[in-house]
């Protein structure tokens with residue numbers, strides 16, 4: 001994991017011309033570098049992001065950056081580790097909830113695994129910016145690796161709380177789909193990233209997401225008379241369009257997909 005952070009630091013320290021070859025606004029590209037400065041409507045964002053589809057490795061390896069020279073080898077190992085970790089986490093979650101052990105496999109985690117390497121340069125006035133604005137992750141699970149610089153905050157009882165880095169720890173964030181599938185049992189935490197004026201910061205978020213045509217609904221095993229479905233069934237593709245339109249605002253998106261009490 002530290003190798004992955006190191007190689008990505010090297011990537012973002014390369015001269016601009018070498019990084020710029022990966023820059024693209026084409027959302028369909030399996031690998032692209034982009035900047036989110038100015039994208040959000042309320043605050044200015046201070047982030048560059050290298051987005052890479054990482055698994056299945058054989059499908060995407062050819063698109064990963066050639067430089068720095070051992071980036072491909074490092075990303076490949078990282079992808080294999082993240083896939084293995086996902087399987088372990090799925091077993092623990094399904095066992096804990098009393099669902100079939102493979103309930104989260106298949107369509108619910110059917111999209112290729114994607115990593116966002118977030119690079120937050122030092123910001124002269126952090127009070128005017130955020131690295132990433134408040135959001136909940138749209139998928140099922142996010143595996144987040146943060147380096148040794150603080151910046152991640154989660155919304156806890158209406159207050160922002162820092163999640164300080166623990167060396168080599170992966171933070172498991174439940175995405176919004178986990179909340180729907182578990183009928184609200186496992187909550188998707190809202191979070192954001194702040195900037196600082198001294199240090200650059202790198203975080204690597206790996207997203208496990210449903211296939212676009214996957215039907216998402218509360219698991220039947222978790223429902224009975226006392227626990228009616230809190231949410232509608234929907235196609236993940238429809239959810240995602242709504243998420244993008246609402247800039248990841250959890251309460252607005254939830255409103256759209258929740259069952260109204262009679």
Ligand SMILES: O=C(O)CCC(=O)C(=O)O
Pocket residue numbers: 116118131132137144146151152191192193203205
């Ligand atoms: O930089 C961080 O710690 C948060 C990243 C994040 O929330 C994301 O990429 O979805």
Ligand SMILES: [Fe+2]
Pocket residue numbers: 135136137142191205
């Ligand atoms: Fe996130």
